Amino acid sequence: MxxxxxxxxxxxxxxxxxxxxxxxxxxxxxxxxxxxxxxxxxxxxxxxxxxxxxxxxxxxxxxxxxxxxxxxxxxxxxxxxxxxxxxxxxxSQHDCYCSTCVRSGNCGLQRIANDLGILDLPYQRELPVSEWNKRFPLIRDFSKCIKCMRCIQVCDEIQGMHIWNVANTGSRTTVDVTWNRKIEDSDCALCGQCITHCPVGALRERDDTEKAFAALADPDKITVVQIAPSVRAAWGEPFGLPREQATVKRLVAALRRMGFRYIFDTNFAADLTIMEEGSELLEKLGRPEAARFPMFTSCCPGWVRFLKSQYPDMVGNLSSAKSPQQMFGAVAKSYYAELLNVDPKRIYSISVMPCLAKKDECAQKVLNDAGVGQDVDLVLTTREIDRMIRAEHVLVSELEEEEFDMPLGVGTGAAVIFGTTGGVMQAALRSAYYLATGENPDPDAFLEVGGMQGWKEASFRIADRTLRVAVVNGLGNARRMMESIRTGRTTYDFVEVMACPGGCAGGGGQPITDGAEFAQVRGEQLYELDKENTLRFSHENPAVLGAYRDYFEKPLSQRSHKLLHTQHKKWECPLSPYLERNRSDEAY
Missing domain, CATH: 3.10.20.740 (Ubiquitin-like (UB roll))
Known part of the structure; x- marks a missing residue:
């Protein structure tokens, strides 16, 4: 001292x-x-x-x-x-129209200017202007950038993607996409960490709230909305709700008040993912000579974009299982449409996600297996759904809790922890153990792969084999792991990767509190919800079992492959500029 x-x-x-x-x-x-x-x-x-x-x-x-x-x-x-x-x-170089800014009331510059009592400017205002593709999920407003360099440092030091850099000199200095590229031509993974660490409104997600309002107002559309696991741990923050009050059931009540027709839990699809992904892993382990290892999880589209752009020759290692979001969209427009006895073309599938990459994922042309357009029509970030709640003047603190609709509103504790790093792996191991042995393990037997550490390794004995696994969060850690695998320094059977530090709990679409990192707090809340759940194994979800009994038959069945799996090689994603340009098309 x-x-x-x-x-x-x-x-x-x-x-x-x-x-x-x-x-x-x-x-x-x-x-x-x-x-x-x-x-x-x-x-x-x-x-x-x-x-x-x-x-x-x-x-x-x-x-x-x-x-x-x-x-x-x-x-x-x-x-x-x-x-x-x-x-x-x-x-003097900042767009000060705060009333039309997405960060109004939650802006570092606005707060400091107010604290200093600045009521007028002695300088002539000169706003930088540059074109940007407003259809891209990530939007940058040059007139709001304050050149703090946070986005550059987060992208370089934490995520290792090098998407942003300083451009021009002197008073014209600004931040722009590296290699003189347009953002849509870059290898951006759409993790959104640059957005959550920007102190102002220079970076934001593409706003799709008006599309959602239009769908709610259309009498011919049946709005079906799903809520991702990690959203329940974050949505109440901008409203000042205590975490014990900001429950997912209170969010359900808010969405129902806004006019959403059917409200479901993505946890149902997370459990479905475990059944498909776990079965796929056991099938590969049973014929190792014909499989590629390690098998990578495919739940995180930011990670999928990263792999396709940085290591395209290893895309074949991804599980063919769709993400829970996309599984749910396909189920809503097939199985659930049959349950409702409605034309699936009328179903408008909306996701509430902690993520920007989900906006890109749902637009991939290959993800239309239900045969009535894209399986998921629209993705809203947690921030967007919070803005919609405000726009509808819903007083969330006064709402009584309401239940999800059935049957797709049933989820297990294993699905809840999908929203934090290590959760997918734990959920998969719980069910893989059962599928291999016919017995349930202790649900807390795999806690070793949890926690905020960037790269975790473990080995578990399942039946007559030892399973070597790894869990990674943050793309900088993912790159280090990939290099280790490629050089042979490490070998695994199964690997979970989440693009954002802390997993979806720290996702790029989550509420922003400048200077605070809540991924760990949100993740701990999800683990508590897992422990409180009477169902803690994906293979015990009655709604999932019912879907297999009445529609899919079994994991990896022909219908399961059609609706619940995908070919990642057909996804569109620009290559990293650091890769050799003469790679054959067959490699990726």
Whole structure:
């Protein structure tokens, strides 16, 4: 510890800590726009400057460290004047139409400008303009970018994708897609981490809420909506609901109040995925000479885009099982249409997902196996459904809980943990053990592959074989694992990969709280829901068993293959510019 004086008071703070962290440790807030601990500590915005006694120049608090006897002022007249001037300059190149911004009320720049009492600008406003494909799931608004570099650092340091970089020089400096590409031609995985770490509204998802409202208003459409596992752990955050109150059943009530016809749980399809994927794994293990190992999970479309763009020769290792979202869409327009006795063309399938890549996934031309257009018509992020709830003036805190519709509203605890890293693997192992032995394991026997660690390995004895597995979250970790597999340093039978750190709980479509990471908290909530569930094995889901009995016959049946599996090689995705261009078409 060292002794420092902050704003005329003496404190003991940790030696070697930054001024920013030291001040925070004693309850003193220093505003900042660009800072992300351990990721972006470059002092680019200069908003966090402080005054040090004996120093002529103000210093950035985010990358200067405390020293014994240091005397500092975090909000002196000199600091306030400098900070105000810096923010005014930023605002002079910023689209300040806050009422039409997706981040209004949740914007770092807006908050700091309000705190500083900035009511007008002394500078002429010059807004940068650039074209962008508004049909792409990821939208960038150049007129809102504050050049904080967060998106670059998150994409480079955490995800290892290098999609963003600095373009131009001087006052024309901005952030743009690398290699002088258009975003739709890039190898962006659509993980959305750049969005969740942007302090302003320069990056956002393509807004599809008007399409959803139009479907709700169309009397000829039967709206069928599914809610992903991780959404239940996050949707209530923007409303200030305590986590114990922001239940999925209260979200069901909100959606029903808005006019959605049938409301189901993606957990049903997650359990269905386990039945298909687990059976596929056991089939491959039974004929290893004809199979490719490791088998990769295929639930995460961000991971699928990554694999196709970075390692196209290994796409054949993906499980052919569709993601739960796509399985549900196919089921809704086939099996469920028969249960309703309606024309499947009338069903309009909507997903509420924590993810941007799901918007791209549902549009893939190959995912139309029910034969009435795309199996999933529309994907809304958690943020979008929250905006729709606000637009409908639904007071969620006053709603009573309501149940999902049946039969596709039944899900198990194994399906709930699909929403966090390691959950798919645990769910798969629970059912694979049963399918191989005829007995249920302890549902908590595979907790070793849980947790926030970026790359986890484990071995489990199932029947007469030892299964070697790995679980990875975050694309930077995925790349390290892939290189290890390709060079032969590691060998696995089964691998789960989630594109986002922490899995879907930290997805790019989840609510944003600037400077806070909630993936672990949300993931822990999903594990609690698993433990509270009376059903903890996918193979015990009565609705899934009923669907096999009445429609699909069994896992990997002919109808199952048609509706619940896909050919990933037919997905469209640009190659990484780092790959050799002379790869044969057959390789990918």
């Amino acid at each position: 060292v002794t420092v004086t902050i704003n005329h008071k003496v404190y003991e703070v940790e030696e070697g800590s930054t001024i920013l962290d030291a001040a925070a440790s004693v309850g003193i807030h220093i505003p900042t726009l660009c800072y992300l601990k351990g990721i972006n500590e470059i002092g680019a915005c200069r908003v966090c400057v402080v005054e040090l006694a004996g120093k002529d120049k103000l210093v950035a608090s985010c990358n200067n460290r405390v020293q014994e006897g240091m005397v500092m002022y975090t909000n002196s007249p000199r600091v306030r004047e400098a900070r105000r001037g810096i923010v005014e300059l930023i605002l």
